[in-house]
Amino acid sequence: MRATYMYGAGDVRVIDVPDPAVQHPTDALVRVVRSCVCGSDLHPYHNMPASERGESMGHEFVGIVEDVGSEVRTIGKGDFVIAPFAWSDGTCDFCREGLQTSCRHGGFWNAGDVRGGQAEAVRVPLADGTLVPVPVEENSPLVPSLLTLSDVYGTGYHAAVKARVTADTTVTVIGDGAVGLMGVLSAQQLGAPRIILMGRHKERTDLGREFGATEVVAERGTEGIAAVRELTRGDGTHVVIEAVGHMPAYEQALGVVRPGGVISRVGLPQYDDAPVGWDLFGPNITLTGGPAPARAYIETLLPAVLDGTVDPGRVFDTELPLDDAPAAYRAMDDRLSLKVLLRA
């Protein structure tokens, strides 16, 4: 089959690899219907050292179950399924607490002998715990929105949940990428009366307004901080969703969070150390967030997707065939595309 591999910064190739198959009794084999490129895939696209072996790519996909192992109970051949961006047993204490990213027997795609979703098919470990079947056809117009439940929608929702967004909290979202926009949508769903979106790509922030942003601040750095403070009587907002992962975004978050407030990070941090001394401690700021247990939120978020109340799939502004994955990475890296859907 065809699968996407990265061989170093800027070097993405779609290659022929052996077809995956069920290996363990708890596996499922999923034929991919749609996958996509994540903002976090751009980090290795910038930094990855050259590798002869290459790394398989992709952690967001929906598809049709083609085969299941003998112990799989809740998933069957022909099911349309959503695969969240971590696989998990669904039964350990962490899974029961809704922290499937720390599952005692789970893991992430593209690690060990588990391959990635930017491919024609994927062997899914612990299929009962991992996959969520949805009663739709593979050509349903809902497919892009269902695919956002693999990662970006659940990630934006995780940011809002960890920050305890309610009808009493004002929110700033830093970053107008797909995760930032899903943070806006999630904050709106949780009742936030005011959502300031910081981003400078007008077509993205316009979409953010449709998802619920009440104000947009295009400036960055100290100017951006001053603009948010001016909007908030000098205080900043109760919650800041940091959906970028670079140090300037963290510094911006510190600059616009209200005393006693929460910075919720869902952008993969591209730094090890950050200022958490008096700047964070003095005003009693809480720093939270992490890789979203997307699996935990699928049942919660699914109904409004299925009935059309929300349309998170609008974050996909480009669709390409799988063989054009290198072009998909380029388009996202050049900010020509917000998020690219790959048709397997």
Place this chain on the structure above:
Amino acid sequence: MRATYMYGAGDVRVIDVPDPAVQHPTDALVRVVRSCVCGSDLHPYHNMPASERGESMGHEFVGIVEDVGSEVRTIGKGDFVIAPFAWSDGTCDFCREGLQTSCRHGGFWNAGDVRGGQAEAVRVPLADGTLVPVPVEENSPLVPSLLTLSDVYGTGYHAAVKARVTADTTVTVIGDGAVGLMGVLSAQQLGAPRIILMGRHKERTDLGREFGATEVVAERGTEGIAAVRELTRGDGTHVVIEAVGHMPAYEQALGVVRPGGVISRVGLPQYDDAPVGWDLFGPNITLTGGPAPARAYIETLLPAVLDGTVDPGRVFDTELPLDDAPAAYRAMDDRLSLKVLLRA
């Protein structure tokens, strides 16, 4: 009157200064009955550059109101009062939210023209918002416990509250100083079924056991981390109260916190940057805490002090007259005393 000033690292003097007096209509003048030396006072005792002017010291005191300004309504002459370690108006939005340390009109002792509590008397700004009158005599045996409500008890409680300790959370407390021990007591009051105290001073950890610690780990660093992990199936605890403020304590906290858990810091950080990249983000750890709004917790914690259910004043193991403040600092710095009460 006599007052304690610090002139540089290791250089504490009790000197004569002009008597304070009511200056503003919202002030109260409080004659100090007892004050004390805080673990955080040891930071400048180690680091303060030499100063000719010196800095007034002390942010924990109880006393008798001797005079009030014309606008003070809730406090009167002769009242026994507790002064929390920040002064605040009690009416702004931050105060109403219980974050008096961020009061819009308040501040900290020993800043601007407000002097410290290690003295015979203190001018207290915004007396109605700041002071809490308590119906006891100044020679009551409850005085030491009431004094802990100025800071250390409220600080330990703040750590536990910010970490959302409940009957479902296991807790590690790092640090066997007075704040750590108050963190133990607070976690116990909030129902934590298991409280591991990390400290190596046996008489202190013995007191910690009386306050509610279920286990004590004397080892530090990687050995200490391994010991806590061994006690917790390798997982660490849901909550870590970090009551020290030095980098090794932060690193220890990262090492013993369970995925999805909370590190709650109440030791004043003696660092600016700290590791908050994948180590904190990957397991979805929340970092919270800050200077405790001790004022917010006094009404909550007072009844059990007044009726003798708890005796937090046991953290004071030494009492000295005010003029011996230099010896009090030395005794705490040399770990000969856990916490010294100063008799004004």
